[in-house]
Amino acid sequence: MSAKRTVHRCQQCGFESPKWLGRCPECEEWNSLVEEVVFKKPGGKKRQAGSAHQPVLLHEIQSEAGARLFTGLGEWDRVLGGGLIPGSLVLLAGDPGIGKSTLLLQALAKMASERDVLYVSGEESPQQIRQRASRLELEAPRLFVYAENFLDAVLEIAEKDLPAVVAVDSIQTMSLGGLDTAPGSITQVRECASKLMRLAKEKNVSVFLVGHVTKEGAIAGPRVLEHLVDTVLYLEGDRSHTFRLLRAVKNRYGSTNEIGVFEMKDTGLQEVPNPSRYLLQERPLGVSGSVVVCSMEGTRPLLVELQALVSDTEAWQPRRTSMGVDSHRLSLLLAVLEKRLGFHVGRQEVFVNVAGGVKLVEPATDLALVTALMSSYLERPLPSDLVVWGEVGLAGEIRGVGHGDLRLMESRKLGFARHLVPKSNAERLPADLREICTGVGSLEEVMEALFEESSARP
Numbered sequence: 113m114s115a116k117r118t119v120h121r122c123q124q125c126g127f128e129s130p131k132w133l134g135r136c137p138e139c140e141e142w143n144s145l146v147e148e149v150v151f152k153k154p155g156g157k158k159r160q161a162g163s164a165h166q167p168v169l170l171h172e173i174q175s176e177a178g179a180r181l182f183t184g185l186g187e188w189d190r191v192l193g194g195g196l197i198p199g200s201l202v203l204l205a206g207d208p209g210i211g212k213s214t215l216l217l218q219a220l221a222k223m224a225s226e227r228d229v230l231y232v233s234g235e236e237s238p239q240q241i242r243q244r245a246s247r248l249e250l251e252a253p254r255l256f257v258y259a260e261n262f263l264d265a266v267l268e269i270a271e272k273d274l275p276a277v278v279a280v281d282s283i284q285t286m287s288l289g290g291l292d293t294a295p296g297s298i299t300q301v302r303e304c305a306s307k308l309m310r311l312a313k314e315k316n317v318s319v320f321l322v323g324h325v326t327k328e329g330a331i332a333g334p335r336v337l338e339h340l341v342d343t344v345l346y347l348e349g350d351r352s353h354t355f356r357l358l359r360a361v362k363n364r365y366g367s368t369n370e371i372g373v374f375e376m377k378d379t380g381l382q383e384v385p386n387p388s389r390y391l392l393q394e395r396p397l398g399v400s401g402s403v404v405v406c407s408m409e410g411t412r413p414l415l416v417e418l419q420a421l422v423s424d425t426e427a428w429q430p431r432r433t434s435m436g437v438d439s440h441r442l443s444l445l446l447a448v449l450e451k452r453l454g455f456h457v458g459r460q461e462v463f464v465n466v467a468g469g470v471k472l473v474e475p476a477t478d479l480a481l482v483t484a485l486m487s488s489y490l491e492r493p494l495p496s497d498l499v500v501w502g503e504v505g506l507a508g509e510i511r512g513v514g515h516g517d518l519r520l521m522e523s524r525k526l527g528f529a530r531h532l533v534p535k536s537n538a539e540r541l542p543a544d545l546r547e548i549c550t551g552v553g554s555l556e557e558v559m560e561a562l563f564e565e566s567s568a569r570p
Contacts, residue, residue: 120145123298148299149292181276181318184222187373187383188215190410191345191358193366196223196277199316200365201309203283203337205323206347211356212322213281215347215374215381217241218248220279220320224255227276230269234261234285234295248380263304264289270311279320280308283337305340338362350469355390356381357470370410388415388526391468397496401488404528405480406501406519407472413515413522415499417467418477420484425461436466437481438473445482445504452508452555455489476513478504479532482555483562492563495530499523502534508555512536520545532561 120129122145127138129145136144180195189195196202206212213236220229229252233241238257245252256275260266263286270278280286284296286304293299305321312319323337325346338344342364349356358372374381375390384390392415396402401420406413418437425431434442442464449455464481466472479502487494501519503511516537523531531549538551552558 118147118149121148121298126298126302146297148297181223181227183219184225185219185372185383186385187358188219190412191360191370191372192343193360193363193370196318197342197365198276198318199312200343201305201312201319201321201341202343202345203321203323203341204345204347205325207325210347210349211374211376211381212347214244214248215356215358216279216281216320216322217244218250218380220255220277221245221248221250221252223277224252226254228254228256228273229277230256230258230275230279232258232260232266232278232280234259234280235282247378261285261287261295262289263287263307267307267311270317271315274315274317277318277320278308278311280322282322282324284324301337302340305337309340348469348471353469355384355387355468367410369408370412371414388413388522391416391470392526395467398493400491400493401484403480403484403487403494404499404523405472405477406499406523407470407474407477408515408519411518413519414470415523415526415528416470416472418472418480418484419465419467420481420488421461421463422457422485422488423461423463425459427461430459430461432462434464436469436471437464437477441478442481444506445478446485448504448506448508448555449482449485453486453559455486457485457489460489474513475503476501478502479510479534479552479558483532483558486559486563490563494562497528498530498532499528500532502532502537502552504555510534510552510554510558516541520549524548532558 122136124141125139182195287295344362354376356374373384373387480500512534535551535553538549
């Protein structure tokens with residue numbers, strides 16, 4: 113007989129308490145403790161180590177380097193590090209309605225042209241999935257659809273007819289029969305993910321999990337879900353825009369700096385091989401506060417428009433609002449401008465926006481942000497064919513950044529003829545490329561190159 117006991121477990125961090133608490137003492141979330149029944153089996157049977165679980169020497173292990181499964185979506189494969197590793201557990205997360213199921217179905221349909229793929233849906237019926245596939249014009253001859261919320265039945269099907277890839281949409285709808293808790297609870301999510309991880313590692317089956325994101329921006333359920341999986345992918349984007357960014361925040365088999373860019377159309381999410389061209393299509397010309405910055409997203413240079421607006425206000429506390437740029441970095445650069453150049457921005461409101469919903473986290477975007485603020489403050493538009501990148505220090509110095517040649521090639525490909533770059537980067541360029549670059553070493557040199565000289569230009 114199994115012993116039964118009741119605990120109150122936090123649905124955010126997993127903290128256990130013998131009694132209910134209004135606020136979790138671990139993560140300090142309110143009303144997050146839920147009563148759960150835990151069954152404990154006395155005298156559990158110990159697992160006997162079989163031949164498959166014996167220690168082996170590292171050099172005797174047969175490596176399968178390069179044996180990746182290509183999804184057929186170049187942007188998806190880029191983010192995964194060059195393809196899907198057999199036996200890996202991948203978590204795809206994002207806001208509700210952002211396009212997770214659509215993108216996953218497109219990737220599974222591509223892979224199902226050569227291998228068996230099992231798509232388990234706990235939220236849609238097979239007829240609904242078929243309608244979506246028809247709308248997306250997908251042909252998947254070896255894609256099996258299974259509508260089931262009971263994970264034990266899913267594992268039985270998967271182990272009986274081993275597919276190459278299993279996708280579960282979503283992990284919050286799955287439940288195990290031996291747990292007396294509701295689907296989506298921390299116990300169910302953790303145990304279901306553990307079972308699927310065991311399936312992936314022991315049977316060498318690649319597993320996709322779909323996870324929803326809460327209004328606080330975290331994956332619904334426990335954070336332990338992110339620790340269990342091999343790769344965590346986030347599908348980001350504003351639903352008012354057509355662009356979606358697929359970003360890896362954890363990847364045991366590749367870089368976490370790569371992004372994939374997709375555009376939402378009637379036929380699903382379409383790849384955008386040259387996102388810089390699309391992000392700059394509606395850029396206004398001859399307007400102060402607008403500048404083009406080249407940011408590196410992994411191995412891809414990305415050109416986006418950065419906008420700044422500095423305006424007078426009579427408010428007691430001026431606002432500082434930033435979209436796509438870290439607010440702390442904005443405050444730091446405003447302090448540098450005020451200290452080094454004498455810009456009186458303490459009584460002015462400052463608004464910063466990155467067009468297209470892109471998030472800039474690289475320090476190389478500092479110089480572009482500073483030039484946009486200077487342009488708006490002085491009401492002096494920047495040249496329309498100018499691209500800016502570089503890091504700004506607290507002393508007002510302009511520091512060099514990496515991948516200067518890649519940034520320069522990408523900007524020249526799109527027709528930009530002027531480049532404001534750190535002096536150390538300009539000195540390392542070939543002689544023929546230095547002619548189109550202006551190297552600066554301080555904010556004073558930026559003022560001289562852009563705003564004092566611009567009055568003499570046509």
